Amino acid sequence: MLDTLPRDLRGLRDRAILLIGFAGGLRRSEIVSIDLCTDDTPGIGGCIAITEDRAVITLPGKAGQGKVEIARGTNDQTCPVHALTQWLHFAKIDDGPIFVGVTRDGRRATGRRLGDKHVARLVKQTAQAAGLRPDLPEAQRIRLYSSQSLRSGRTRTAAPDPAPA
Incomplete structure (x- = not known):
C-alpha cells in the first residue's frame, strides 16, 4: 500500500x-486529532x-x-517514527495538529487539521491501488478494507493470570 503513494509532500x-x-492500532478519529x-499542554x-x-x-479516554x-x-521505508519525522520536517510542523492538509500545488502544509474521512478514503484507495485480494470482486475488496483495518495492527496484552490460591 505504501508503494502506491506519490513521492511528494502529500x-x-x-x-x-x-x-x-x-x-498504534489507532482509530481514524484518533489519528487526525493528535x-x-x-509543552505539557494536552492537545484536543x-x-x-x-x-x-x-x-x-x-x-x-473514558x-x-x-x-x-x-x-x-x-x-526507514516502513518505520512509522521515521515516516512521521520526515512528514513533520518537510511540512514544517513545530506544534499543533500533525496531520493537516496540503496546498493544491503540493508545496506547503496548510495548517488545517484533516478530517477523519480522509483516513477512511486513504485506506480504501491505497488498498485498491495495491491490488490486495485480487481473488475477490472489486466491490467486495473495497468493503473489506477500511480505516478499521489499521486497528488490526494494535498489540494486545493479556492480563496476567491470577495467582493460584
Whole structure:
C-alpha cells in the first residue's frame, strides 16, 4: 500500500498516517486529532512526543489518559517514527495538529487539521491501488478494507493470570 503513494509532500503525510495508524492500532478519529505538543499542554484529542527511539502518543479516554508507544523500526521505508519525522520536517510542523492538509500545488502544509474521512478514503484507495485480494470482486475488496483495518495492527496484552490460591 505504501508503494502506491506519490513521492511528494502529500505522499509523505499519507505514508505517516498509514504507518502510525497501523503501528498504534489507532482509530481514524484518533489519528487526525493528535497534536505535536512542545509543552505539557494536552492537545484536543491527543499529544505526541517523539524521542530518539520511539513516539509516545497520549490519548484521552473514558478511564483517563492512555499511552500508545510506537518503537522506531529497523527499516526507514516502513518505520512509522521515521515516516512521521520526515512528514513533520518537510511540512514544517513545530506544534499543533500533525496531520493537516496540503496546498493544491503540493508545496506547503496548510495548517488545517484533516478530517477523519480522509483516513477512511486513504485506506480504501491505497488498498485498491495495491491490488490486495485480487481473488475477490472489486466491490467486495473495497468493503473489506477500511480505516478499521489499521486497528488490526494494535498489540494486545493479556492480563496476567491470577495467582493460584
